[in-house]
Amino acid sequence: MTPEAVAAAITDVLESLASAGRLTLDAPVVPRVERPRNPDHGDYTTNVAMVLAKSAGMPPRDLAGLVAAELAEVPGVSGVEIAGPGFINLRLEAAAAGQLARDVVEDGADYGDVTDLEGQAINVEFISANPTGPIHLGHARWAAVGDALARVLVRAGAEVVKEFYINDRGVQMDNFGRSLQAAATGAAIPEDGYQGDYITDVAQEIVQSEPGILQLPADEQLAAFREAGYQLQLAEQKESLHRFRTDMDVWRSERELHESGAVASAFDRFRELDHFYEADGAQWLRTTEFGDDKDRVLVKADGEMTYFASDTAYYFDKRARGFDICIYLLGADHHGYVNRLRAVAACSGDDADRNIEVLIGQLVRITRGGREVRLSKRAGNIVTISDLVDEVGVDAARYSLIRYPVDSPLTLDLDLLEKRTNDNPVFYVQYAHARIASVLRNAHDLGIDWRAREFEPGLLTHEREAILLGALAEFPRVMSTAAELREPHRIPRYLEALATDYHKFYDSCRVLPRADNEPTPLNVARLWLCAAARQVLENGLEVCGVSAPDRM
RNA sequence: GCCCCGUUAGCUCAGUCGGAUAGAGCGACCGCCUCCUAAGCGGUAGGCCGCAGGUUCGAUUCCUGCACGGGGCGCCA
Numbered sequence: 001m002t003p004e005a006v007a008a009a010i011t012d013v014l015e016s017l018a019s020a021g022r023l024t025l026d027a028p029v030v031p032r033v034e035r036p037r038n039p040d041h042g043d044y045t046t047n048v049a050m051v052l053a054k055s056a057g058m059p060p061r062d063l064a065g066l067v068a069a070e071l072a073e074v075p076g077v078s079g080v081e082i083a084g085p086g087f088i089n090l091r092l093e094a095a096a097a098g099q100l101a102r103d104v105v106e107d108g109a110d111y112g113d114v115t116d117l118e119g120q121a122i123n124v125e126f127i128s129a130n131p132t133g134p135i136h137l138g139h140a141r142w143a144a145v146g147d148a149l150a151r152v153l154v155r156a157g158a159e160v161v162k163e164f165y166i167n168d169r170g171v172q173m174d175n176f177g178r179s180l181q182a183a184a185t186g187a188a189i190p191e192d193g194y195q196g197d198y199i200t201d202v203a204q205e206i207v208q209s210e211p212g213i214l215q216l217p218a219d220e221q222l223a224a225f226r227e228a229g230y231q232l233q234l235a236e237q238k239e240s241l242h243r244f245r246t247d248m249d250v251w252r253s254e255r256e257l258h259e260s261g262a263v264a265s266a267f268d269r270f271r272e273l274d275h276f277y278e279a280d281g282a283q284w285l286r287t288t289e290f291g292d293d294k295d296r297v298l299v300k301a302d303g304e305m306t307y308f309a310s311d312t313a314y315y316f317d318k319r320a321r322g323f324d325i326c327i328y329l330l331g332a333d334h335h336g337y338v339n340r341l342r343a344v345a346a347c348s349g350d351d352a353d354r355n356i357e358v359l360i361g362q363l364v365r366i367t368r369g370g371r372e373v374r375l376s377k378r379a380g381n382i383v384t385i386s387d388l389v390d391e392v393g394v395d396a397a398r399y400s401l402i403r404y405p406v407d408s409p410l411t412l413d414l415d416l417l418e419k420r421t422n423d424n425p426v427f428y429v430q431y432a433h434a435r436i437a438s439v440l441r442n443a444h445d446l447g448i449d450w451r452a453r454e455f456e457p458g459l460l461t462h463e464r465e466a467i468l469l470g471a472l473a474e475f476p477r478v479m480s481t482a483a484e485l486r487e488p489h490r491i492p493r494y495l496e497a498l499a500t501d502y503h504k505f506y507d508s509c510r511v512l513p514r515a516d517n518e519p520t521p522l523n524v525a526r527l528w529l530c531a532a533a534r535q536v537l538e539n540g541l542e543v544c545g546v547s548a549p550d551r552m
Numbered sequence: 553g554c555c556c557c558g559u560u561a562g563c564u565c566a567g568u569c570g571g572a573u574a575g576a577g578c579g580a581c582c583g584c585c586u587c588c589u590a591a592g593c594g595g596u597a598g599g600c601c602g603c604a605g606g607u608u609c610g611a612u613u614c615c616u617g618c619a620c621g622g623g624g625c626g627c628c629a
Contacts, residue, residue, distance in 0.1 A: 032560080034571095037572085037573085037575090041572075045571095047571065051608095073574085081570070084572050085571080085609070086609095087571080112594080171628070172628090179590095280627080281627090282627050283627095293554080293625075296627095297626090297627045299627085300627040301627060302627080306627070306629095307626085307629050331623090332556070332557065332622080332623045333623060334624085334625075335555080335556050335624055335625095336556085336625055337553080337624095337625050338555095360556065360557075361557095363623070365622095391576075393573095403565095403566090404565075404566085407556095407558080408558070408566090409557080409563080409621095409623095411564080413564090416564095417628075425576090428577085428591070428592090430591085431591045431592075433594080434587090434589070434591090435591095437589095442588055483611075485569090493576090496576075497576085500576085503593065504593070506588080506593085507592070510587080510588075511588060513588095514587070
């Protein structure tokens with residue numbers, strides 16, 4: 001019996017009481033069913049009696065009594081108690097709780113999939129680094145979180161596209177090209193250019209593959225370096241993200257938005273809706289009508305398009321491709337952009353509250369040797385995402401970035417991550433998985449085919465078996481919450497709690513028969529439970545993009 | 553000045569769509585492998601949940617103000 005089933009039973013009770021005239025209900029209620037911290041409070045608890053007391057016009061405890069009496073008759077429920085100000089605590093029969101193990105095993109990789117977001121088309125844009133250098137540690141958080149979020153949304157039934165916006169036009173591209181050109185020709189790197197060692201490497205690579213480039217006239221040469229460098233960096237970014245197990249579905253070029261006329265037609269749309277005007281020689285979007293602090297320039301007085309101009313077209317582009325919800329993951333240093341983006345939606349006649357979601361993530365601080373590492377692409381002080389993967393591995397890197405809520409600051413201690421100690425919870429979770437895999441392997445070696453034997457869920461009566469079953473039953477709800485709140489960090493946190501519950505179970509409940517004894521029905525039931533726990537750990541780790549090893 | 557985020561155990565941080573005794577890891581201390589993976593488990597110590605008000609049966613959680621810390625307020629990207 002799952003928490004969902006308990007909630008449904010409570011709803012049934014409430015409705016039948018209401019239709020029998022024993023209770024007045026203002027509106028249909030979705031009862032909240034929780035797992036109490038304190039095991040003395042039963043397997044599940046609900047506060048419906050307190051919530052409904054006022055509208056029902058009776059004291060919470062009386063109402064609780066009414067509901068509890070009916071609940072006690074529900075099959076699978078072994079006990080109901082009223083506690084405190086009006087909590088209803090209930091206990092399940094072991095067989096009803098244990099049945100879940102079989103359900104999990106049978107659902108396999110699908111266990112934990114939910115339907116909350118079915119029918120929604122969601123675009124998740126993240127990282128969107130300039131193609132003027134490698135993906136670095138400053139981007140790593142978004143790479144991990146964005147990818148995990150996308151996986152969560154998919155599990156919740158949404159249609160999801162992961163997208164990277166390439167800022168391949170504008171001033172930074174020219175700076176980049178000039179820096180490469182200078183590095184290749186032995187000139188000084190411009191002051192506002194890129195200083196990193198990688199610039200020299202890239203410049204050399206370009207000269208090597210296109211020796212003729214050095215003979216070109218200065219203008220053509222600059223363009224050639226810019227374009228060649230762009231292609232090399234873009235390929236580098238794709239490759240390093242691939243190694244990080246973050247593969248984008250769409251790489252959208254800013255340049256293409258201009259060339260295809262998307263920017264121009266966005267402007268037309270704004271004109272139609274009368275949100276567009278000219279002043280001081282520039283062309284503006286009247287974003288202040290929709291909550292922005294000031295209107296924003298689309299075309300500068302010198303005729304150049306702003307970055308924001310592309311953004312407006314990009315939003316239309318996403319909507320035209322059928323996305324109801326456009327999620328942007330941005331760093332805290334871009335939070336000033338939120339109102340602008342929302343205003344774009346509003347200016348085009350959309351509902352900013354529904355169509356645009358901006359997740360602002362706090363920046364990651366990085367320490368090494370107890371000192372903060374400052375990252376600056378232009379100053380050339382870069383730790384790339386590939387360096388991180390080389391040092392600590394993809395699993396540890398992704399996991400430690402995903403396990404914190406994005407609005408909380410995060411310090412990545414490179415020394416700590418390199419240690420591979422238990423400080424890093426990814427090992428704790430993976431170890432639980434490997435431990436179960438080992439037990440199942442041993443069962444197989446002993447010739448115990450638990451799947452073929454009868455599963456007697458009523459045998460799982462040990463307290464730690466009950467707790468483990470309860471934890472397994474939580475997984476779909478954790479997935480729902482993570483998806484609806486856009487909070488993928490809830491998955492690793494859940495997995496850590498689940499791993500603890502498994503380790504505790506393992507510590508006090510012998511799974512396999514000792515010596516040459518024949519397996520008992522209890523051994524078999526526990527193997528089902530182990531298999532279920534292993535499956536949930538695997539599914540959860542998969543959502544994080546972290547491997548679930550069979551041996552460690 | 554205005555806007556966003558944070559403030560919870562010695563340290564790093566969870567938790568809160570308002571619920572019963574606030575959690576984990578690390579660090580400290582004490583135990584547990586002739587037995588399925590000890591990367592594990594059990595126990596002890598450690599808290600005015602930043603401060604002050606408000607909302608109510610009930611606030612660490614919601615609202616307001618304040619303090620401290622981080623980030624942002626360009627015809628830059």
